[in-house]
Amino acid sequence: MSANLVNMLMEATWQTLYMxxxxxxxxxxxxxxxxxxxxxxxxxxxxxxxxxxxxxxxVVNATRSVPFIILVVAIIPFTRIVAGTxxxxxxAIVPLTIAAVPFIARLVExxxxxxxxxxxxxxxxxxxxxxxxxxxxxxxxxxxxxTLGLTLAVVSLxxxxxxxxxxxxEGLGDLGIRYGYQRFMPEVMGLVVLxxxxxxxxxxxxxxxxxxxxxxxxxxxxxx
Amino acid sequence: xxxxTTTGAAxxxxxxxxxxxxxxGGSVMAxxxxxxxxxxxxxxxxIGRSGAGKSTLLRMVxxxxxxxxxxxxxxxxxxxxxxxxxxxxxxxxxxxxxxxxNLLSSRTVRxxxxxxxxxxGTPAREIAPRVDDLVERVGLQDFRNRYPAELSGGQKQRVGxxxxxxxxxxxxxxxxxxxxxxxxxxxxxxxLLGDINRDLGLTxxxxxxEMAVVRDIASHVAVIEDGHIVEDGSTYDVFTAPxxxxxxxxxxxxxxxxxxxxxxxxxxxxxxxxxxxEVMRITFAGENATDPLIAEMSRDLGxxxxxxxxxxxxxxxxxxGNLLISVDADxxxxxxxxxxxxxxxxxxxxxxG
Ligand SMILES: Nc1ncnc2c1ncn2[C@@H]1O[C@H](COP(=O)(O)OP(=O)(O)OP(=O)(O)O)[C@@H](O)[C@H]1O
Ligand SMILES: [Mg+2]
Numbered sequence: 001m002s003a004n005l006v007n008m009l010m011e012a013t014w015q016t017l018y019m020x021x022x023x024x025x026x027x028x029x030x031x032x033x034x035x036x037x038x039x040x041x042x043x044x045x046x047x048x049x050x051x052x053x054x055x056x057x058x059v060v061n062a063t064r065s066v067p068f069i070i071l072v073v074a075i076i077p078f079t080r081i082v083a084g085t086x087x088x089x090x091x092a093i094v095p096l097t098i099a100a101v102p103f104i105a106r107l108v109e110x111x112x113x114x115x116x117x118x119x120x121x122x123x124x125x126x127x128x129x130x131x132x133x134x135x136x137x138x139x140x141x142x143x144x145x146x147t148l149g150l151t152l153a154v155v156s157l158x159x160x161x162x163x164x165x166x167x168x169x170e171g172l173g174d175l176g177i178r179y180g181y182q183r184f185m186p187e188v189m190g191l192v193v194l195x196x197x198x199x200x201x202x203x204x205x206x207x208x209x210x211x212x213x214x215x216x217x218x219x220x221x222x223x224x
Numbered sequence: 225x226x227x228x229t230t231t232g233a234a235x236x237x238x239x240x241x242x243x244x245x246x247x248x249g250g251s252v253m254a255x256x257x258x259x260x261x262x263x264x265x266x267x268x269x270x271i272g273r274s275g276a277g278k279s280t281l282l283r284m285v286x287x288x289x290x291x292x293x294x295x296x297x298x299x300x301x302x303x304x305x306x307x308x309x310x311x312x313x314x315x316x317x318x319x320x321x322x323x324x325x326n327l328l329s330s331r332t333v334r335x336x337x338x339x340x341x342x343x344x345g346t347p348a349r350e351i352a353p354r355v356d357d358l359v360e361r362v363g364l365q366d367f368r369n370r371y372p373a374e375l376s377g378g379q380k381q382r383v384g385x386x387x388x389x390x391x392x393x394x395x396x397x398x399x400x401x402x403x404x405x406x407x408x409x410x411x412x413x414x415x416l417l418g419d420i421n422r423d424l425g426l427t428x429x430x431x432x433x434e435m436a437v438v439r440d441i442a443s444h445v446a447v448i449e450d451g452h453i454v455e456d457g458s459t460y461d462v463f464t465a466p467x468x469x470x471x472x473x474x475x476x477x478x479x480x481x482x483x484x485x486x487x488x489x490x491x492x493x494x495x496x497x498x499x500x501x502e503v504m505r506i507t508f509a510g511e512n513a514t515d516p517l518i519a520e521m522s523r524d525l526g527x528x529x530x531x532x533x534x535x536x537x538x539x540x541x542x543x544x545g546n547l548l549i550s551v552d553a554d555x556x557x558x559x560x561x562x563x564x565x566x567x568x569x570x571x572x573x574x575x576x577g
Contacts, residue, residue: 122326125286126340126391127315136342140330216371217329 005188008175013195015089016171019164020157022093027100027157028150034060034101035108036134046120046130060102068160071095072167079167092169096157104153111145112138144215151207155200162196172196233297234395234427235262235285240294242280242451254280255451258294262444264394267421267428269442269459271435271474277451278431282397285429286318287311299394316344319388323400325380327372333383334359334368340390358386362416378409385416389424396420398430402437414441435478439463439539447471460539464509465569481505481533481546483573491574495553500575502556503532507569508545518549521562527555550576 034056040046041053066074072095079094080086115138123133139146162173172192180189240258243251255277262268272278283289284296287303296303298314306314327336334355341351359368362382372380381401388396398417402410418441421428432438438445438459446456447470454468466472476482483491483503491503508517522529534547551559553575560570 116324116326118322118324118326119328121288122320122322123339123343124288125315125318125320125397126343127312128343129312132343136339137328141328143330214330216331216373218373 005191008179009172009188009191009195012170012172012175012192013199015169016158016161016173016199019089019092019096019161019169019171020154023096023100023157023161024150024154026093026097027104027153030097030101031104031153032108032146034105036112036138038105038109039112040130040134040138046133060105063098063102064106068095068099069163071099072164076167087168089164089170092161092164092167092171095167096160096164099160100153100157103156104149107149107152108142108146111142111149114145115141144211144217147207147211147214151204151211154203154207158196158199158203232264233261234264234266234299235429236260236295236297237281237284238295238297240281240284240291240296242277242284242289243292253451255291258448258451258453260446260453260456262427262429264427265421265425266444267417267430267442268444268446269438270429270431270446270448271433271438272448272470273433276448278433278448279399281448282399282429282431285395285397286315286320316340316391317393318395318397319391319393320397320399321381321384321388321401323403325372325377325384325404327380327383327387329372332369332371333364333375333386336372336383337386337390340387344391354390358389361389361420362386376409377405378413381405381409381413382416385413385420389420389426394427396426396428398428400431400433403432403434410437411440417441435474439478439537443540447474460509460542460544463539464507464544481535481548483532483548487532487550487576490576492576493574495575496577498577500553500577501530501550502553502575503548503550503573504556504560505571505573506545506547506549506563507571508536508543508547509567509569515566517563517566517568518547521559525555525558525562527551527559529559548573 037047038053038056038060041049043050063071072092075095075098076086079091082094083091085091119137119141120133123137128136161169161171162176164171165174165177172195176189176192179185180192237258237260240255241253242255243253246252258281270278270281280289284291285298285303287306290304295305298318301310301314303311303314328339331339337355337358338351341354346354356365356368359365362385364379364382364386367375367379372383375383384401396417402413405413414437417428417430420426430437430442442459444457445459445462446453447462447468448454449470455462455466455471462471463475466475482488487503495502518529518531521527528551530550532548532550534545536543536545538544556572563570
């Protein structure tokens with residue numbers, strides 16, 4: 001294997017990690033509050049505002065139903081405004097983040113809905129405000145589920161990041177297509193796939209480990 | 225303690241009604257015309273069947289439900305009319321424990337007990353010693369850094385009790401707090417509640433569907449059925465002289481005094497021709513509960529008394545007994561007169577040939 005190839009692979013891995021890490025972070029920053037709001041704003045709930053809930057739900061669903069490759073192309077003008085350019089690795093973070101936000105929001109919503117309503121009742125009986133209930137009860141109790149959800153999001157974003165070559169984003173997927181497919185270098189394609197497999201395994205293992213650490217629900221799952 | 229200026233009660237229900245909107249229009253009356261006054265420092269039991277409205281009644285005390293008519297007051301403050309901020313303040317003075325404990329699985333025992341203090345904005349340095357005190361009071365000092373998943377049901381309820389006491393409330397609400405526990409654990413949890421009531425002068429309002437819980441701990445009881453209070457008073461009075469059929473049926477399960485089968489089968493409502501015996505229930509209560517009245521009656525009236533079933537119980541420090549006997553039907557009226565002269569209640573159950 002030539003030193004040149006090793007360098008290319010390392011560079012591409014780094015670019016992939018960079019895109020996925022930043023878009024996961026931004027996706028979580030956006031998705032967490034939206035997910036919490038979706039979980040708590042139906043009629044009669046903590047932050048009861050049914051209309052906003054419905055509108056937001058529709059927006060989230062709409063974003064999630066656009067195929068990622070179409071999303072990338074469709075929002076090019078928006079990407080140009082946000083990133084200053086519409087091509088390149090940094091620009092690719094924009095569509096990745098926009099895909100991540102509604103995805104993470106739904107995962108967070110589901111985890112929060114699974115929290116026993118008795119706990120909300122107990123917190124209300126202590127005189128907690130809705131914000132206190134969210135911060136001190138719902139998020140900590142949903143944390144194992146949220147952790148697993150974020151793991152799933154990272155794995156999905158690893159996959160999405162392979163498509164950003166379409167707008168000049170680099171990374172493992174782009175390398176695999178350009179060399180492995182267009183220049184007939186099957187060994188590059190093979191290595192790219194191998195690295196992706198290892199990355200996914202790693203993310204999954206670390207995510208599950210963290211989720212176990214924060215999950216105190218069963219004695220066997222004790223973190224200590 | 226700030227009490228209701230007009231009645232001095234810790235909690236009052238004044239003609240309270242609660243209607244829930246029904247799916248597809250209309251409404252269900254969960255409670256109707258409830259009037260009840262809970263004196264400070266007492267333990268009052270609310271007993272009723274499933275769906276009778278017990279939880280709804282209790283949840284109105286800390287404003288988890290609002291009455292649709294009438295008013296509920298705690299320490300003189302109208303709960304239903306309280307705004308959000310007032311309501312939070314009232315809730316800090318009213319602790320609550322639950323059938324399924326409702327502990328945060330992500331927090332240790334100490335952290336769970338600390339939660340209401342964090343919510344009320346108590347400074348961190350005051351929280352730690354207060355929490356340690358409470359954990360010790362409920363006897364869990366050796367478990368203070370465990371998670372709820374590592375505790376037994378009884379231990380979890382102790383955490384629930386410590387947590388409910390954290391903000392030093394005047395009133396404690398208990399919704400079937402022992403229903404998920406075995407009989408022995410139930411006893412220890414009830415004892416703990418009794419101790420707290422005595423030591424802290426806490427007013428306790430508890431819901432149960434078991435008369436045994438009422439007998440063991442409550443000084444007052446209200447029986448609720450279909451959203452109405454059908455009977456209420458001191459536990460002793462209600463146990464010794466139940467008026468309503470629902471109360472009587474709840475009591476039969478706890479006093480456990482029933483006719484042997486072979487007699488129950490022969491029992492008739494009217495006196496048959498010829499030789500017959502009258503079957504009666506005697507409820508011993510008050511001063512004479514422990515006197516040897518049956519022996520006296522048998523001797524003085526020359527009556528042969530056949531004892532069919534019986535038991536003596538205690539309600540608080542006071543004994544009361546239930547006895548099923550049969551006597552010759554010809555002497556039965558005399559016998560009942562004798563017993564009633566001695567302040568015992570009798571009830572004719574029927575006749576056997
Ligand atoms: N949020 C609600 N919406 C509609 N109906 C309700 C609601 N809460 C209670 N009810 C109804 O009010 C009645 C009383 O319910 P409640 O929960 O107070 O009964 P309970 O005596 O506590 O019963 P249990 O022993 O089963 O807990 C029931 O008919 C119930 O279906
Ligand atoms: Mg109930």
